[in-house]
Amino acid sequence: MYDPNNAVRIINMQQLAAYMANGVELLDIYISKDYKTNKPILVGIVDKEDSYESYKLWCDHKLD
Numbered sequence: 001m002y003d004p005n006n007a008v009r010i011i012n013m014q015q016l017a018a019y020m021a022n023g024v025e026l027l028d029i030y031i032s033k034d035y036k037t038n039k040p041i042l043v044g045i046v047d048k049e050d051s052y053e054s055y056k057l058w059c060d061h062k063l064d
Contacts (some may be wrong), residue, residue: 002027008048008055016044018063019054 007027010016011034020026028045057063 002045002047006048007045008051010044010046011041013042013044015058016046018058019046019051022054022057022063024051024054 010019024046026044027047030043031040032043034041054063
């Protein structure tokens, strides 16, 4: 189980895959709804602290 207060929700599957390829563990995944389009989406959950380095690389366009 994970602490929701220390979790990050990612809806961009390319970003989630890049985090996972960089060693970030996927804690959970669930289906939700895109409130703009009303279509189903997947939401991946990762640990905030464990994913911070990948987040910085992603923001700098250095994580594929």
